[in-house]
Amino acid sequence: xxxxxxxxxxxxxxxxxxxxxxxxxxxxxxxxxxxxxxxxxxxxxxxxxxxxxxxxxxxxxxxxxxxxxxxxxxxxxxxxxxxxxxxxxxxxxxxxxxxxxxxxxxxxxxxxxxxxxxxxxxxxxxxxxxxxxxxxxxxxxxxxxxxxxxxxxxxxxxxxxxxxxxxxxxxxxxxxxxxxxxxxxxxxxxxxxxxxxxxxxxxxxxxxxxxxxxx
Ligand SMILES: Nc1ncnc2c1ncn2[C@@H]1O[C@H](COP(=O)(O)OP(=O)(O)O)[C@@H](O)[C@H]1O
Ligand SMILES: Cc1cn([C@H]2C[C@H](O)[C@@H](COP(=O)(O)OP(=O)(O)O)O2)c(=O)[nH]c1=O
Numbered sequence: 654x655x656x657x658x659x660x661x662x663x664x665x666x667x668x669x670x671x672x673x674x675x676x677x678x679x680x681x682x683x684x685x686x687x688x689x690x691x692x693x694x695x696x697x698x699x700x701x702x703x704x705x706x707x708x709x710x711x712x713x714x715x716x717x718x719x720x721x722x723x724x725x726x727x728x729x730x731x732x733x734x735x736x737x738x739x740x741x742x743x744x745x746x747x748x749x750x751x752x753x754x755x756x757x758x759x760x761x762x763x764x765x766x767x768x769x770x771x772x773x774x775x776x777x778x779x780x781x782x783x784x785x786x787x788x789x790x791x792x793x794x795x796x797x798x799x800x801x802x803x804x805x806x807x808x809x810x811x812x813x814x815x816x817x818x819x820x821x822x823x824x825x826x827x828x829x830x831x832x833x834x835x836x837x838x839x840x841x842x843x844x845x846x847x848x849x850x851x852x853x854x855x856x857x858x859x860x861x862x863x864x865x866x867x868x
Pocket of ligand 1: 676677678679680681682683684685759809810
């Protein structure tokens with residue numbers, strides 16, 4: 654496992670707010686992200702809405718390889734998601750937080766733990782520490798996990814499937830179980846040493862229709 658890296662000097666407590674939306678495919682992350690963005694904008698905050706994989710120009714190319722290319726070996730897959738995340742944090746997320754903006758990302762580190770660490774046959778702790786190394790310990794102030802069953806997720810997505818979405822329901826069931834376990838472990842075990850004052854919190858709530866989950 655990779656050793657912990659020193660916190661990045663830009664991650665001072667005075668920076669912006671970093672929120673991550675996580676969950677299975679079709680859980681409603683984009684929908685809730687837009688509602689959250691509007692909520693903050695109505696209150697005068699600058700909001701950067703972004704996503705992984707592909708939240709940067711380089712990331713767009715990595716996304717193509719990951720989601721629409723041929724077979725990718727599981728370890729190569731984990732490294733490519735981590736590379737996308739490293740570049741995304743360095744060029745998009747950290748500068749926005751430094752300006753004091755609210756950053757809302759559709760997927761972040763927990764997606765790698767769930768998809769590569771539980772969906773694939775990789776060690777989840779190793780996958781987490783790979784990503785923590787890639788982002789120099791930057792964890793969200795709040796992670797919101799939206800829960801969905803593999804069956805409902807598939808029904809919502811319709812006929813179009815990328816390489817990960819095309820995995821069988823058993824894969825998505827393992828991913829779901831890991832997301833729920835991450836949400837249950839309200840304070841992530843790794844966040845306290847990276848940024849003790851702003852630990853990652855996770856929660857699960859169901860919500861009716863397309864209302865915001867906090868409404
Ligand atoms: N609460 C909800 N109830 C029913 N359908 C929803 C709900 N939230 C989102 N949807 C629909 O499900 C589909 C996937 O939603 P989306 O927000 O794109 O999910 P994700 O970003 O997690 O893949 C979309 O067609 C969206 O309109
Ligand atoms: C960020 C991330 C995503 N993924 C997967 C989850 C999704 O199946 C896929 C793409 O993300 P997704 O949010 O579904 O993108 P979109 O809604 O635009 O299609 O990548 C991982 O396997 N590991 C990761 O670290």
